[in-house]
Amino acid sequence: ETGVTQSPTHLIKTRGQQVTLRCSSQSGHNTVSWYQQALGQGPQFIFQYYREEENGRGNFPPRFSGLQFPNYSSELNVNALELDDSALYLCASSLGQNEKLFFGSGTQLSVL
Amino acid sequence: AQSVTQLGSHVSVSEGALVLLRCNYSSSVPPYLFWYVQYPNQGLQLLLKYTSAATLVKGINGFEAEFKKSETSFHLTKPSAHMSDAAEYFCAVTKRDNQGGKLIFGQGTELSVKP
Numbered sequence: 038e039t040g041v042t043q044s045p046t047h048l049i050k051t052r053g054q055q056v057t058l059r060c061s062s063q064s065g066h067n068t069v070s071w072y073q074q075a076l077g078q079g080p081q082f083i084f085q086y087y088r089e090e091e092n093g094r095g096n097f098p099p100r101f102s103g104l105q106f107p108n109y110s111s112e113l114n115v116n117a118l119e120l121d122d123s124a125l126y127l128c129a130s131s132l133g134q135n136e137k138l139f140f141g142s143g144t145q146l147s148v149l
Numbered sequence: 150a151q152s153v154t155q156l157g158s159h160v161s162v163s164e165g166a167l168v169l170l171r172c173n174y175s176s177s178v179p180p181y182l183f184w185y186v187q188y189p190n191q192g193l194q195l196l197l198k199y200t201s202a203a204t205l206v207k208g209i210n211g212f213e214a215e216f217k218k219s220e221t222s223f224h225l226t227k228p229s230a231h232m233s234d235a236a237e238y239f240c241a242v243t244k245r246d247n248q249g250g251k252l253i254f255g256q257g258t259e260l261s262v263k264p
Contacts, residue, residue: 041192070251077158079239079254080193093251127192138252140192 040064041130041141049147050118058113058144060128068092068134069111071103074125074143086111087134115146123148151176153240155255163263168212168227170258172240175221182223183241183252184214193239199223210234235262 040063050056062069068087072080082095086105100116109130115122125145129138156171174180181200185193197208204216214225223240237259241252 072252077256079241079257080252082251082253085251095251129192137195137198138193140194142190142192 041128041139043126043128043141043144045144046142047145047147049149051149052118052120054118054148055114055116056118056146058115058126058128058146060111060113060130060141062109062111062128062130063139066130066132066139067109068131068136069105069109070129070131070138071111071113072127072129073097074127075121076124080127083113085134092134118148120148122146151180151242151244151253153242153253153255155238155240155258157258158256159259159261161261161263162230164232165229168225168230168234168260170225170238170240170260172214172223172225172255173221174223174240174242176242176244178244180242180244182214182216183243184208184212184223184225185239185241185254187237187239187257189236196225196238230260230262232262232264235260 042061044059070085071083074080084094085092089105102114104112125143127143129140152175154173183198184196197206199216207213212227237257239257240255
């Protein structure tokens, strides 16, 4: 158990819809990173939040957006869903920007 | 640009045999290197990391990896495989002056352990 919880665990959406995924960080962690893991692939960095500010972004379009709240929990929002957005979305929290990542179990998103 | 290449998407060993999972990296600056393990329906767990101290890095569960700059490699080994080692393994890289959360992962190697 890493103390990082993600909800929901599974989600089915249709193309064009919007989705919000949630992540509760481990206690005391002020940094959260989001990754997308397509089937059979390694995780790809989406973005990182540090103390409620976006602190780096991977090669993902603007329809992928995020928030970090004062309690350091986080949301990942995806607008205008596409079939290729089907993946496991992983959240990881850490004590700081350069510290060890603790991953949640992920949210499996299926876009039909 | 940084990247990692994991050689072999599937590796199968017998219980008690040597485990060798290969990772080669590409980086224009000295990197930090990591190995993560992912069990079914779980997130990733850090096995070990190289941050420019000793080139031979020991991790959890009996795993170790050696950083070889001349070969741009960071292969993962374990002397004797256990059934519980069956999982997906990912090699990852990040820049030393970059934040630790911005990892670049390889495609993964699925390890099977036969009784």
